[in-house]
């Protein structure tokens with residue numbers, strides 16, 4: 001399709017997939033915050049998710065995987081093309097609007113890829129060592145015990161903390177960028193959109209970070 | 223001119239014989255520069271010295287020297303046109319610099335703009351984008367009645383803001399991806415908001431976006447460096463409008 005061969009078309013694909021993943025992250029955070037209720041909260045939430053019909057769960061996973069793969073493939077392709085757009089750098093670098101976040105989207109993105117792989121091995125496939133895998137009194141899998149066992153060490157919580165810094169950087173640039181890509185911004189609204197995007201990125205950062213930190217510092221207990 | 227204080231400026235200038243030469247920086251010292259010299263006049267002084275010494279003068283583009291033609295094109299200390307807001311190189315003055323300053327001068331750098339010589343680059347790629355759709359097709363001949371086509375004032379203002387673009391290419395030079403989105407966005411927008419431009423809106427945006435790719439420009443990653451580089455203050459809202467026009471053209 002011609003649309004997918006032009007720069008704007010591909011950017012729009014990146015923005016659609018990026019936005020979908022941001023929305024997923026928001027819902028994921030809301031769901032995960034049931035952990036602040038204590039073991040019963042998150043265990044009930046996990047039970048609720050797993051009680052959904054298997055085809056629906058698998059369909060959802062397939063869609064997430066597709067979004068992720070498409071976003072990464074286009075990200076790599078666009079980045080390679082863009083490096084070629086200016087083959088020689090200036091002797092004096094004096095950028096004025098670009099940010100650390102905007103200049104490192106491919107690296108924060110690839111770090112997120114590494115994190116997501118780790119995160120899935122960790123809590124979805126439960127394949128990483130040192131996890132507490134037990135059932136609760138009612139015979140259901142104890143998600144809280146698993147999460148608590150991983151975040152009670154500095155290393156376990158630290159990986160997630162670093163990953164959330166990376167996510168913050170990616171979304172600090174990414175959220176306002178997608179509005180511009182969709183053509184939803186204009187001269188008056190872009191500054192506000194930029195601040196709002198940074199705020200959403202910050203809320204996701206603080207929210208996700210709160211979980212490992214609360215367990216590490218014993219604020220949430222079993 | 224009452225002020226006879228002069229400056230000595232150290233220049234580090236990109237010299238390249240032709241497109242195939244690898245090119246390198248050369249150091250020069252120019253003396254006797256006053257605050258009233260424009261940047262290009264300062265280079266004229268340097269070139270006089272070089273010619274007297276039997277050396278090749280530094281080739282650079284310029285024409286109107288009053289900020290309207292879009293020919294002058296130099297990256298000064300890493301900033302296209304030198305970084306003064308809404309100012310082309312020809313309108314930049316030496317009062318912005320100090321005695322003893324070292325100034326780096328480089329050509330526009332982008333894959334789509336091959337270097338011709340020294341600081342001169344070939345910006346034909348921008349013409350190719352215009353040829354792909356930066357016009358309206360209409361019959362020439364009898365002059366239409368004034369106000370036969372009514373245009374709301376805000377639309378006219380918006381079109382004029384976009385039409386301020388002088389096609390200098392600083393946006394491309396400033397873009398880390400060598401993208402021409404600000405230039406093309408301005409050109410697409412100046413027609414998109416006017417009734418005369420609506421008839422060919424779809425083919426225009428489709429063909430101009432395709433031409434950007436064919437010419438070897440990079441993709442936009444919304445760094446907004448183009449807007450900082452633009453001597454005419456073209457806003458990135460015109461990129462958003464082009465994206466919108468491009469989406470609309472799909473249906």
Ligand code: HEM
Nearest residue numbers: 014015018021022075105106109110113174177178181443
């Ligand atoms: C997993 C590997 C990932 C890679 C390699 C990656 C890479 C990139 C790159 C290179 C861009 C383009 C930068 C730009 O146009 O300014 C981008 C944009 C974006 N990314 Fe990612 N990313 C990844 C994951 C994610 C995730 C997990 C999210 C959301 C939670 C996300 C959200 C976004 C958003 C919202 C944009 C802006 C889209 C636009 O303006 O067109 N990305 N990504």
Ligand code: SF4
Nearest residue numbers: 387388390391393452
């Ligand atoms: S948009 Fe600005 S920087 Fe780009 S070509 Fe037009 S006048 Fe020059």
Ligand code: FES
Nearest residue numbers: 285287292294312
């Ligand atoms: S020489 Fe015409 S704009 Fe500078």
